[in-house]
Amino acid sequence: MEGFDNKNLLQQQAATGIADPSLSPSNTGTSASQSKGSSLQDAALERSLNAVLAPDEQQSVGSVPDDHNHAPVTNVNFQLHVALDQVANAKELDQSKVVKETSFRDNLGAKGDFINPKGGTNVVIGSGDSDIIRGTGRGFNTITTGTGKDTIILGKETTNRIFDFDPANDRFVLQGINPKNIIIAQGKNPGKGGLNQPLDSVNNTLIIDKKTEHILASLTFVNSSSINESHFATDTREAELSLKNIKELGFKNQKGNGNIEGTTGRDRLIGGDGNDFIYVGDDGFSFNTAKGGGGTEFPFKTDSPGTSELTPTLKDGVLSVSGSYKDFDGFPLFSQGEREIDPNAKILSGANPQALIDGFLKVPKDVEGNLLSGTHLHFSPSEDSRGSFADATVVRFFENTPIDAKSGTIKGEFELTPEEQAALLAGNMYINIHSNIDGDKNGKAGFPTGENRLNFNQNVVQFA
Ligand SMILES: [Ca+2]
Ligand SMILES: [Ca+2]
Numbered sequence: 001m002e003g004f005d006n007k008n009l010l011q012q013q014a015a016t017g018i019a020d021p022s023l024s025p026s027n028t029g030t031s032a033s034q035s036k037g038s039s040l041q042d043a044a045l046e047r048s049l050n051a052v053l054a055p056d057e058q059q060s061v062g063s064v065p066d067d068h069n070h071a072p073v074t075n076v077n078f079q080l081h082v083a084l085d086q087v088a089n090a091k092e093l094d095q096s097k098v099v100k101e102t103s104f105r106d107n108l109g110a111k112g113d114f115i116n117p118k119g120g121t122n123v124v125i126g127s128g129d130s131d132i133i134r135g136t137g138r139g140f141n142t143i144t145t146g147t148g149k150d151t152i153i154l155g156k157e158t159t160n161r162i163f164d165f166d167p168a169n170d171r172f173v174l175q176g177i178n179p180k181n182i183i184i185a186q187g188k189n190p191g192k193g194g195l196n197q198p199l200d201s202v203n204n205t206l207i208i209d210k211k212t213e214h215i216l217a218s219l220t221f222v223n224s225s226s227i228n229e230s231h232f233a234t235d236t237r238e239a240e241l242s243l244k245n246i247k248e249l250g251f252k253n254q255k256g257n258g259n260i261e262g263t264t265g266r267d268r269l270i271g272g273d274g275n276d277f278i279y280v281g282d283d284g285f286s287f288n289t290a291k292g293g294g295g296t297e298f299p300f301k302t303d304s305p306g307t308s309e310l311t312p313t314l315k316d317g318v319l320s321v322s323g324s325y326k327d328f329d330g331f332p333l334f335s336q337g338e339r340e341i342d343p344n345a346k347i348l349s350g351a352n353p354q355a356l357i358d359g360f361l362k363v364p365k366d367v368e369g370n371l372l373s374g375t376h377l378h379f380s381p382s383e384d385s386r387g388s389f390a391d392a393t394v395v396r397f398f399e400n401t402p403i404d405a406k407s408g409t410i411k412g413e414f415e416l417t418p419e420e421q422a423a424l425l426a427g428n429m430y431i432n433i434h435s436n437i438d439g440d441k442n443g444k445a446g447f448p449t450g451e452n453r454l455n456f457n458q459n460v461v462q463f464a
């Protein structure tokens with residue numbers, strides 16, 4: 001505890017308005033032993049922080065209620081709250097180990113962006129450098145931070161789904177939330193569903209506001225044991241004041257509603273109260289070629305000699321993929337008009353063959369109307385630093401055209417939603433090439449559960 005009376009300082013602050021940063025209390029005021037008093041202090045601090053934000057970032061007083069408001073603020077179907085007995089490995093923060101943020105300015109990379117999507121259901125795709133993303137607008141944000149050392153500012157009643165939180169580089173700053181109310185936990189929900197997997201998926205780390213059970217952040221494909229006090233700092237007036245006049249540092253300022261696209265330089269990108277898509281821009285990244293084969297498929301390794309290569313591009317929201325496969329044991333699934341599994345095909349999941357094929361046939365086309373094939377786009381990473389995950393939910397169907405019994409070409413062109421673009425750039429998409437039918441009659445008829453898996457993972461996505 002520092003040697004001053006926090007209550008008096010907060011009153012002082014209120015009286016002086018925007019104070020000299022050197023006089024501002026970098027103190028979140030948690031000394032009060034009575035929770036009511038500390039809660040009032042938290043609310044005062046929150047108002048005080050709000051007051052020093054740039055005018056285009058300030059939240060109106062009416063939208064900053066002190067009490068938890070369960071009214072729907074987003075149009076998403078996600079469950080934004082979770083009971084603490086419904087999560088695993090829940091732990092609190094040791095407040096004495098949570099530092100105070102002193103300067104956001106110092107944490108912005110030479111080509112990093114400052115982004116605030118404000119309210120609504122937003123998608124944010126950051127840059128290859130160190131960005132600061134304010135996720136405090138009381139809505140629902142899907143965030144891909146890109147590479148660099150990124151900072152996500154968390155605020156009350158706001159859920160941030162982060163597709164690529166990297167515990168080695170990224171961190172949080174708490175704006176108006178007392179660190180004593182933070183819970184870090186692992187989700188327990190086994191539910192799948194592609195990008196719609198529940199926020200409390202067993203694959204995700206949750207950052208929860210204990211007071212309200214609101215999910216402040218859901219970190220997809222992150223193990224909660226890798227998150228601790230070192231990933232948190234508390235916001236201060238001093239830190240907020242460091243963001244004043246960043247235009248002087250060469251930040252290009254853009255604000256508005258809807259789509260906002262950054263440049264390859266420093267950007268300050270501020271959304272509106274509605275749903276925004278704040279995007280790094282098509283020249284903010286590139287892709288390497290993804291390669292499949294070699295017995296690396298997850299979750300079902302094969303002994304196929306088959307290999308495959310696919311190269312993606314993303315331009316104006318359109319994902320184009322082209323590539324090829326060779327030395328496969330079977331034809332691409334469904335390429336021969338078949339309705340049954342070849343008795344010589346290997347079903348590595350142990351599923352009943354007819355049930356497996358009937359399950360596929362139940363989805364005759366994808367959301368864009370692409371017709372059923374046995375080559376699928378899925379959501380989940382593998383073969384990068386995060387480990388291996390799988391989800392059978394089909395995101396899109398590719399066109400797979402055999403050249404002969406063992407080889408062929410693959411292509412696809414899909415209009416991705418902003419969320420899907422965020423998932424792709426987070427390295428969270430993969431392709432499974434399912435196969436079936438012994439074309440060359442050598443007794444091997446492929447793998448209906450997938451002969452090759454190609455990962456558009458973080459080794460394939462390259463931020464500029
Ligand atoms: Ca918005
Ligand atoms: Ca970044």
Ligand SMILES: [Ca+2]
Nearest residue numbers: 262263265267
């Ligand atoms: Ca930029």
